[in-house]
Amino acid sequence: MGSEVVEAIAALVVGLALIWLVLQPIVAPAPQAPEAFEPPDPEETPRGRALLALKEIEFDRATGKLSDDDYTMLHNRYSARAIAVLDDAAEPDAEPMRRTPTASGHPCPTCGGATVPHAAFCGACGASLSVGIPSRTTP
């Protein structure tokens, strides 16, 4: 009988703890802490995708999978795409999020957004600007 009482008390404690866990954000919401910023994967941005494609085209040529003609054709196409993405990002009205900085610095290598000249960090995504755009690809 004694063990049943202990079990019932344990069940009560577990039940109350669970109810608190689930209802606390509704009945007593804690002040929201500012959220940690996490930079996006390269694949999440159009510029990152175009760069990845260029890198792959480069590597495919180096390993003999792409002929020089195909390489030139694809390279031009994806370079144009990457540049178009940069142009879009640099266009003041294209993305309101990136309008704040004056669009005269180098584009951010992570998100492609425009940056303030001589800025150490991108104003749109927070990435460090000390790293340049890769001039050579790394497989």
Add this chain to the structure above:
Amino acid sequence: MTLLGHFALWAAFLIGVWSAGLAFFARWQDRPELSLAIRRGSYAVCAALLVASAALWKGLFSHDFNIEYVAAYTSRNLPEYYLVTAFWAGQKGSLLFWAVVLGIFGALAQALTSNRFKDLLPYVAGVTNITAAFFIAVMLFGEGANPFERLSFTPADGRGLNPQLQNPGMIAHPPTLYLGYISLAVPFAFAIAALMARRLDAGWIIAMRKWALASWIFLSIGITIGMWWAYLELGWGGVWAWDPVENASLLPWLTLTAFLHSVMIQEKRGMLKRWNMGLIIGTFLLTIFGTFITRSGVIASVHSFTQSSVGYFFLGFLLVTAILSFTLLYTRWPDLEPEAELESLASREAAFLFNNLALVGIAFSVMWGTLFPIISEAVRGTKITVGPPFFNKVNIPLGLFLLLLTGIGPLIAWRKASAANLQRQFIVPTVTGLVTTVALLLAGLRDGWALAALGISGFVVGTIGQEFWRGVRARHVMHDESIPVALVRLMGRNRRRYGGYIVHVGIVLYFVAFTGLAFRTKAEVDLVPGQSTTIASPFGWTYELTHLGISQYSALNRQVSAATLEVKRDGVRIGTIKSEKRQHVDSFGNRLFEPSTEVGLRSDLREDLYVVYGGSPDGTERSHFVLQVNPLVAWFWIGGAVLVLGGMLTMWPGGPQVKTKRRAPVQAGYEATLTGMPS
């Protein structure tokens, strides 16, 4: 502890339903501030199910035979580690195991997913929680499915654990396979979340692809250990029998493998979005289908739990989930327009399309064969079971085609390939394949299928070797790195690609091992002590086995009759081999279950000598033996290990793909410290 266990089940059920309902309410009423409460639901369901599981383990370890489940699956003399595994040995316990693992995965999905995808997470919580709630509902409302059910009396000892489940493979096989099955709920939840939130860009794929890979690795481990268990415990000397439940585990593996390939086309080209959604939904539905097959008893299988109405809960869940998911997909159809078109049939994309067709083709044929008894009964009134010949006839050619694609795909560039380049790429692999085939022909191999399988395997190995070599050389030239450094960096920076190639090596080893099994030799003999017999190996030598005698003794929970044979290979003694007949007993010496067999095994890289002691007539030592020489079996287990290592490399975190510095998450904004303020 049944009171606490029962209470925890109810709590998990109610919270699961509540948080799923809240997720859909928040979407309907556009109330994003509810998302934290919804996500907390996942943690609460997980916590409640952990309490329920602890309560069941407490019952198992304290031998509380008043609990029906404890009495049905354990006995006082059962080794302690089997008290751990008894948790999932029976229908009721495995339902709880399923639910708790789903609870843990649901909570991990919330905890580990990046904040960037936070608008998906309430829906993910909704889907995982409603699925967990369904499993708990089966326990609470299904007939005889509650693991905390008590008996009206307390037996002195339990009925013990089925001897076939008393095997080390059984400790790992069900949990790993379950982990694979259950973790698939997370990729499915992300797919549904992306559809619900209309966030159908690359985000949801990035958020879920590691989960899909983890599920794939768990499924692969579970299937391989299952093969090992079948080989050691079922005593027929094979690893795969096309048993309905084996098939049920293979089906989601096939469609998930297809998904892992076709998702790359979506990532790189923005194509196949609808197909990928369909594949991931289909894969999840196949896990529920597998559960239905196992638990309903509609198809006879070595794995089936006792026939019960519980299976029909799963059928209902399967149908409802299928209708809701595909309806949702249909409503989002226009949002899933492809962004590009196939540029050339000579491209990696096209090779992946064929790979998908072959994998889905195999899945359909396996499904058809598995369901054939039900279909034939419905149409013609008699249950006709299709055996291994059907499955082999259809799947061997499809499997070899798939193996060939494994070798062809990596040779072709993404987007486009020209004839001259293709020619250059194919020379080395084709030569490797041909040399392998000719060498085997010269060695005396005449079986057409075996030659094809091994020749194609040689081709694939040639491809993979060439891919590694050319990649290393390209780095060596482009970055002036030494060869070992280039190799390490090549693999480190392209983990998905080169991890994938290592997985392909594992697949090749499986094919080689399956080919080997086609050449096994078998003999059945009766021997008295001192008498000898011989069996030929496909590699050309002869084993001579001499019956040394029978020894009988009692072990912890069984009476054992062990037959020992001396083994000579071409006249040279190489050791002894022992096979056992075991009669399990409870702690009062009462017999439990039918006698079971422990296989005798001598294994090396070339072949296994496999001995099954069939028993002796009472009072004599005249013994019946089934002897087999099984070539190349060890390569299944090596292939499995390679496959898993490759899979782990693929999902290992890190590995920059574009040369931008990745930083640890930092707080956005500024932190200001105010000094000199009056306090």
